[in-house]
Amino acid sequence: MAESTPARERTRREIVQQAMTLFANDGYNATSLQDIATAAGCSKATVLYHFNGKAAVLAAVLGPSQQALKELVAEAEALPPEQRQEAAIVGFARLAVEFRGLIAVLQDVLMVLDEMPEFDDLVADGIKLTELMAGQDADRLELDIAKFAVNGLLGECRHPGERSDAELLDLCETAMRRLLTPARPPSGS
Structure with a gap:
């Protein structure tokens, strides 16, 4: 036995x-x-x-990335408010690169993910992380920009091999910051 x-x-x-x-x-x-x-x-x-079915197999496939997302959200939420957005941006970019092979799988089922109870936590954590990336006291437009940024980042990460992990991570972090963080006045102003 x-x-x-x-x-x-x-x-x-x-x-x-x-x-x-x-x-x-x-x-x-x-x-x-x-x-x-x-x-x-x-x-x-x-x-x-x-x-107990194909959705359960998918849940096992996505399990490590789902756990990493849950941990990222918990870590970001534990930070002081002024540090949450940056932690969420950096963490999400890191996860997207680390799990880039699964992004095509995730995007293939994204439209029906909320119909699969196995993924209730994944959907909730994805929404929470998007809110954290939008920033403290984000309005509707900032939330929409965060969703747009997430979709763009995921789309870019779907193409394995076109960029090294380091190049992709740099691109993702830079793009997310430019879209989601307020413009800072030039130094000396």
């Missing part, structure tokens, strides 16, 4: 890894549970033994 647990864990990890690759390459909607099973070298029944 002791050997079956590691085998189960390996099978589960293989299913998640193969699903991530298929979702990223073919899209969530174009990938079936049978596709995942075939890629993982197991039966569809085995996939369903580990997960």
